[in-house]
Amino acid sequence: MSSRTVDQQAMWRNWGRTEQVRPTEVVSPATAEELAQIVTRARETHRRVKPVGAGHSFTGIAVAPDIQLSLEKMRGLVSADVSTGEVTLQAGTHLFEIPALLAPYGLAMTNLGDVDRQTIAGATSTGTHGTGREFGGIATQITGVRFIDGTGDDVHITGDDPRLAGAALGLGALGVLTEITLRCVPAFKLRAVEEPSTFEESVSGFAGNVGGTDHHEFYWFPHTDITLTKFNTRLSPDEPDTGPSAVRRWVDDELLANRLFGAVCALQSRVPTVTPALNQVSARVLSARRYVAPAHEVLISSRTVRFREMEYAIPLETVPDVLREVRAMIERRGYRVSFPIEVRAAAADDLMVSTASGRASGYVAVHRYVGDRPDNYFDDVEAIMVAHGGRPHWGKMHTRDAAYFAGVYPRFGEFLALRDTFDPDRVFANDYLTRVLGE
Template sequence: MSQTTAAATWTNWGGTARCTPTELITPQSVDELADAVRTAAASGQTVKPAGAGHSFSQIAVAPGIQVKLSGLRGLISVDADRKRVTLGAGTHLHEIPAILEPLGLGMANLGDIDKQTLAGATSTGTHGTGGAFGGISTQIRGVTLVDGTGTVRVIGEDDPDLKAAALGLGSLGVLTQITIQCVDAFSIRAEEGPGEADETFSTFLERVENVDHYEFYWFPHTTKTLVKTNTRVPRDTPATGPSDLRRYIDDELLSNKLLGALCKVGARSPRTVPSINQVVGRALSARTYTDRSDRIFISDRDVRFREMEYAVPLEAVPDTLREIRAMIDRRGHKVSFPIEVRAAAADDLMLSTASDRASGYIAVHRFSGDDVAASEAYFRDVEDIMMSHAGRPHWGKMHTRDADYLRSVYPRFDEFLEVRNRFDPQRVFTNPYLQTALGS
């Protein structure tokens, strides 16, 4: 039976969005959810699922009824012949490896955080990196959702509406089931090491073309980068590399605890940030290790931050980075967090940031304890550069773009709006973010 409670104030992980819904419901079945949506529509209320709260934008803000999908999670069915699984939409990404491992399957690609729900990650366009691989939404082969009339819609891979529903911003309905195209389980050989910024920028396109999963981090105020080269290898490849203790020291103590401490110092005294980054850049070291794919893709992120990420045409990445570097120097921003750079293949989803073009992703961050006005100024300056390259903002990360701009960079934008008009004519699933981004 669906649980309905008075809702407390909800805040996302990054502290960039909050709301106090009128009520919180936790449906235990699709029928219960459909009843709740019909009731809300009849009374003029809005409905919004919140996922795990790992979006930095306002996309999950629920002015009306907030939906928690924890009652709709886990494995629903397996199609072994086609290597597909159907999962409850409230399943968290970190729960999926344990489901797939006994089946000899894995997800084709993942981002570097696994705290999100499957519905939240795919609805906002969460992605990893790899020039031949798309975001998680491109792995979807079917969904079930409750639309704005309370109708349960089953959308299969041959239904053209799937190109909207696989990455729908939560604007078409509440997802309840998602069918994922998996691959045979595989491992990854990870090679990490320091690089020089000019060379790393210049060779980005070549490395994306020749490496399965390539990404790097550039430390502002330095010439240093951390380069990550991930190569797919057979699943039975023995795990190698640093011990569990060594990886704990590197990934938890150095990447999280030490980073957090240094960011706090920089927040209190911004003038020290360039010097701190120089020390961090010089301390980078190389390591190589092999493990199951999800264990390589995923990294712990304990230090709270705010994030903006844009997708630009792949070939524009080197010049865009050089412009950001020059802007930071010119404007005097003090940026303690590294800039993350990744890539993805073109896809055919209507609102994917890689829709109809191979894309490079440039993510900029500010520590949550940094001065808010300074952080916002930095994001505005970065956003100006991104727009000059026809950039598309990640739907789940901070940006200020509206429907007029988004229509200019998404060739299928109005086609998506037509689907939305059919699925949610009363705008039961709207909120202020969607009103701005989609225009109504």
């Protein structure tokens, strides 16, 4: 076997520094056959196995207390069919690698989130999504998966197999993904319009903006009345690129949105009383701009300032009420919040444990700078979300458990039955999955 065991004393930490673990073993299989051997050995010795990708989940979903798997050797394009748009990728492929892999075929992923450091397996397994009233999360693009289940079997699920509704967004609870097949679309560009607005205009107009724009989102800067709105319209790949120069975009996206913002957050964490004033400055620094560029260049943003995040999906029509409640709560409780609140939307889907399962959804994401002092901000936000039937992102911080999910996911029982089928001995369990799915 060519899998590699590395320093057993190495401590693994996720990107947001919310989770850490010292695995007993770290292995890097290069093939599905090697992976099956690892899983079979773990089952026989009553050990647990967890794959870890880029570590961009804030929850403990990828924490591996026993055997940690790296899929870095299982990356790249397996096949592409231009006639159908179906593309099969190895599960360890990072999202940022995919545009170049698809370019020779004139294809693109239907939609993306705003970060591309994750692996395709990690992004789909945790329910990562972008924004757009007619577009589901990344897992809704899946038409087939291949994985090694808890018995060591090599499982293929494709097409109309009803089990795909669970396996496409499997939380790492059914098996270790080795290949993912996506339904892609012809490559396209986006016209981006980014401009400041006010809290009330953005909140009251959210439903209309989402319904009238391919991809709409906005950011509200707490302690201000200022929002940054984004409207992205899909265009032909032949549309010429326009807008700010590469230098201007570097200034906006890297110098201002990351380096300067990081310095501001660090100051606010040490002196919280300056937060409202500095938020006013931060909100006004980002000016309006319009440009046309390839879709992935518009949808993806650089994120180098470390933070912790909670995000809840709520019924789309409840977004305005929820945001007003969150704003009132921040002021009432006297929190000092340096990070803007992000608001997005997604189409309803039929995946068993997708946060948009069965309902068009709005997403409200709140953040804390990694250096901020602990407080109850996330707890108070979560209480509001739960009161509106919210479903937390599986990879972002929350306190919900299996009993709660049984009440907000109509197909939760079906997913648990799949877990019993594919991982009867809980080879892929960890503390997080036990909390959210049960024993």
